Amino acid sequence: MPHFAKPAVGSWTENWPELGTEPVDYTDSIDPEQWKLEQQAIFRKTWLHVGRVERLPKTGSYFTREMPSVGTGTSIIIVKDKDGTVRAFYNICRHRGNKLVWNDYPGEEVSGSCRQFTCKYHAWRYDLKGDLTFVQQEDEFFDLDKQDYPLRSIRCEVWEGFIFVNFDDNAGPLVDYMGDFGKGLEGYPFHEMTEVYSYRSEIKANWKLFIDAFIEFYHAPILHMKQATKEEAEKLAKVGFEALHYDIKGIHSMISSWGGMSPPKDLNMVKPIERILHSGLFGPWDRPDIKGILPDELPPAVNPARQPTWGQDSFEFFPNFTLLLWVPGWYLTYNYWPTGVDSHIFEANLYFVPPKNTRQRLSQELAAVTFKEYALQDANTLEATQTQIGTRAVTDFPLCDQEILLRHLHKTAGDFVNKYKAEQGNTDTNGSAAHV
Structure with a gap:
């Protein structure tokens, strides 16, 4: 009407x-x-605006967001991969759960550019699509297949240059959510x-x-x-x-x-x-x-x-x-x-x-x-x-x-x-x- x-x-x-x-x-x-x-x-079921695409000017550009609204301590990484796709991941290393991307203070948001993400704790590495590419002293692990340990991804879509994430894997497309x-x-x-x-x-x-x-x-x-x-x-x-x-x-x-x-x-x-x-x-x-x-x-x-x-x-x-x-x-x-x-x-x-x-x-x-x-x-x-x-x-x-x-x-x-x-x-x- x-x-x-x-x-x-x-x-x-x-x-x-x-x-x-x-x-x-x-x-x-x-x-x-x-x-x-x-x-x-609400906050774990709906599309949440986290930034603009201008914050990701080139391949490897990234920024982190602290997301206490969806859970205490929740932190995410937003990154542009080699294909130009904007992706989102939980900011957690798959080895022992260390925060993956941070600088001097783990509670502060950071931004920058990189070719890969490297954990500060044991140097596990992940490419821009979240795949695990390197494990320090890999032969000491038991039947470890790196394909089984990518970064955990989060739904991420872009509308008119605005980046949104959704923690519900079953959520509908962002364009539908934005409606009329x-x-x-x-x-x-x-x-x-x-x-x-x-x-x-x-x-x-x-x-x-x-x-x-x-x-x-x-x-x-x-x-x-x-x-x-x-x-x-x-x-x-x-x-x-x-x-x-x-x-x-x-x-x-x-x-x-x-x-x-x-x-x-x-x-x-x-x-x-x-x-x-x-x-x-x-x-x-x-x-x-x-x-x-x-x-x-x-x-x-x-x-x-x-x-x-x-x-x-x-x-x-x-x-x-x-x-x-x-x-x-x-x-x-x-x-x-x-x-x-x-x-x-x-x-x-x-x-x-x-x-x-x-x-x-x-x-x-x-x-x-x-x-x-x-x-x-x-x-x-x-x-x-x-x-x-x-x-x-x-x-x-x-x-x-x-x-x-x-x-x-x-x-x-x-x-x-x-x-x-x-x-x-x-x-x-x-x-x-x-x-x-």
Whole structure:
């Protein structure tokens, strides 16, 4: 069902009656057992975004990722083999279980380039396809066949240059998982935007609470009013902020909003440094000279309501990948990696077309540091939220029409957990023990 620009109060929620209108129970964000179930039912069963192909520029390029969301200590290697295929492996040597790829500190992620992977402990070697190629003093082993001991592989596929892994060997293809939103985004010039600014922070709050903060603009005129001029802040506080469009397709969702004008119609609305550098929270005002970002060139999923005041789209690919496109021609990605029921690692990456001069470079840097301020403001509320929900004094909370995607997120997570519990129950019935 297509969903167009909002004509009346309540019209978003009424399109998805299965989500209801009653208060939402946030016990799912404070229950340790629920988190353990989410780890098994969600993060070990779905496609997880781990990086871009630009991080693998040549044969033998690799990087590692620590994946506590799927299991304590879980580490993986992402590498480009001689055929140009991107592969993923558990970062474990098959001899005695030593971590295979690391530098000075085994808990830190690393990247580089190599012809083969060599274990630091006993020098077992593996080629870029994961096959065991050398065993030190091989004749001392008993009937050892190197073909029986390759690195353990992980499902790895690429969509529009984004690398995903899936720890479920029976999972369907990534392109199917991305669904209609993924299909509708194909062709956007992600590959042109290779200038990257990255942020990472450990947040003492449930992973879903931070996603909640980014899928509604109800908070914008209150929480972020200090970033606007006095006149603009007073206007927003009075009339509120209304997004242009919401949509839900299966387990994924999106929100479209105005903003990101380049340049703003009223320069008095922005700060002096933004006027000088032609940049700010919405990114550089001057559009890069590339194809695919003008209104008539955008893929169909972008600005679906075809609003002339459109500024940005935020696509929420369940469970923890946000892809946010801005009208001036740049994009953001967010990932939320849970480490416990009340903690997660937040990663943000800003992608721009590489600058051609100093002015363009400074405009991108201003956008990057301005974004950080907004993100910190959002994160600042989360730990206070987590502590108070954790008291269980109140666990049911009313949500407004603009918070429709929050309802969808918590219901989707709950559906995955309930399905997993039902499957485990069936396994128990058949005589096998289920473990969480």
